Each structure stands twice: as C-alpha cells, then as structure tokens.
Amino acid sequence: GESVGLHLPTLSVQEGDNSIINCAYSNSASDYFIWYKQESGKGPQFIIDIRSNMDKRQGQRVTVLLNKTVKHLSLQIAATQPGDSAVYFCAEREIQGAQKLVFGQGTRLTINP
Amino acid sequence: EPEVTQTPSHQVTQMGQEVILRCVPISNHLYFYWYRQILGQKVEFLVSFYNNEISEKSEIFDDQFSVERPDGSNFTLKIRSTKLEDSAMYFCASTGRDTQYFGPGTRLTVL
Numbered sequence: 001g002e003s004v005g006l007h008l009p010t011l012s013v014q015e016g017d018n019s020i021i022n023c024a025y026s027n028s029a030s031d032y033f034i035w036y037k038q039e040s041g042k043g044p045q046f047i048i049d050i051r052s053n054m055d056k057r058q059g060q061r062v063t064v065l066l067n068k069t070v071k072h073l074s075l076q077i078a079a080t081q082p083g084d085s086a087v088y089f090c091a092e093r094e095i096q097g098a099q100k101l102v103f104g105q106g107t108r109l110t111i112n113p
Numbered sequence: 114e115p116e117v118t119q120t121p122s123h124q125v126t127q128m129g130q131e132v133i134l135r136c137v138p139i140s141n142h143l144y145f146y147w148y149r150q151i152l153g154q155k156v157e158f159l160v161s162f163y164n165n166e167i168s169e170k171s172e173i174f175d176d177q178f179s180v181e182r183p184d185g186s187n188f189t190l191k192i193r194s195t196k197l198e199d200s201a202m203y204f205c206a207s208t209g210r211d212t213q214y215f216g217p218g219t220r221l222t223v224l
C-alpha cells in the first residue's frame with residue numbers, strides 16, 4: 001500500500017548550520033508533495049511544496065528536492081535558527097482521488113545554540 | 114492573512130458521549146478535510162468534503178463519524194459515541210487548489 005516515511009526520527013544541528021531532512025515515499029502515482037512544520041501543540045504549518053514535474057523548488061531559506069527515480073524527497077533548511085526547532089512532516093497527494101494527503105512519521109529537528 | 118480556525122481548543126468528554134468539533138475554513142476554499150493525530154504519531158486523513166458531500170473517507174471514518182457544513186462558513190465533525198481511542202488532536206484543513214492549510218487543532222480527551 002501507499003506509505004510515506006522518514007529516514008530519521010530526530011536530527012540535531014548547530015544554530016547557523018544547514019539541515020537536511022529526508023523522506024521516502026512509495027506511491028509513484030503521487031503528483032504533489034508538501035513539507036509541513038509542526039510546533040508543539042499547534043497544527044501543521046505549510047513550508048514548501050513541489051509538483052511531480054519538478055525536481056527542485058526554493059523558498060526563503062528552504063529548498064525541496066524531489067527524486068522520482070528513487071522516490072525520495074528532502075527538505076533543506078539553510079542557516080538554521082532556534083525557531084526552526086519543530087517536527088517536520090512530508091506529505092504526498094495522489095493524482096486520483098479527493099486530494100487527501102498521506103503524511104510521513106515526522107522528523108524532530110532540534111537547533112542547538 | 115486568512116487562516117483556518119477551530120473550536121474548542123480542548124474538549125474533554127466521557128466515553129459514549131457525542132462531541133462536535135467545529136472549524137471555519139478559509140473563506141474562498143472549496144475543499145475541506147478532517148485529519149487526526151494521536152499523540153506522538155503522524156497525521157492521519159479522516160475525510161474530505163467537497164460540494165456539500167463527502168468525496169473520500171478513510172477506514173477510521175466509520176459510522177460513528179459524520180461531517181456537515183451547516184452554513185456558509187462552518188464545517189463540523191461529529192463523533193456520535195466517543196471511545197477511549199478517539200482521544201487525539203483533530204485538525205481541520207481547507208484548500209482552494211493545491212496547498213492544504215491546517216487549523217490549530219482541537220485536542221479531544223475521552224475519559
């Protein structure tokens with residue numbers, strides 16, 4: 001069945017360093033991918049998205065890379081700040097259906113001062 | 114900036130009782146969703162709603178669950194007879210096209 005999973009449950013980086021969070025997906029029919037940030041007690045907050053016809057998309061301090069050959073998605077955060085500490089989820093959407101998102105397990109990112 | 118709002122932020126109920134979780138999606142959005150997140154776990158899809166009807170639902174969304182858009186702004190999730198395992202964060206989301214924007218969630222505690 002479809003699944004979206006993350007390679008590492010936790011990641012610690014020094015403030016100012018770059019971080020990379022990885023995600024593997026299994027549904028080749030997925031056409032759209034999103035990264036969400038979730039802080040404690042809050043709802044998922046949209047960070048960046050990418051369609052399956054792209055392999056890279058950049059935002060402010062964040063870049064998402066999509067490798068459809070190996071079904072891999074990554075989120076790069078540049079110059080990490082204490083406010084980046086959160087759980088990060090990748091999510092995928094199938095081409096068919098009512099646009100439901102399938103979420104991965106999440107990676108907890110901790111920024112050390 | 115428009116946002117999805119949810120009420121209440123925390124709901125405590127006794128097992129077997131009915132609860133209604135409320136959401137106000139972003140005003141010009143057309144697709145509405147409910148997800149849940151059990152503590153420490155990933156976010157799980159429950160149901161999607163479009164054009165005043167359910168367009169997709171998961172296995173979790175059994176006969177105890179129902180959704181309704183009673184007016185032009187609210188979107189509700191009703192759990193008819195709550196069970197202990199219904200304890201979770203419930204998130205409402207809406208989308209106009211692609212990006213789903215999530216509300217802050219309602220923490221449901223079933224005792």
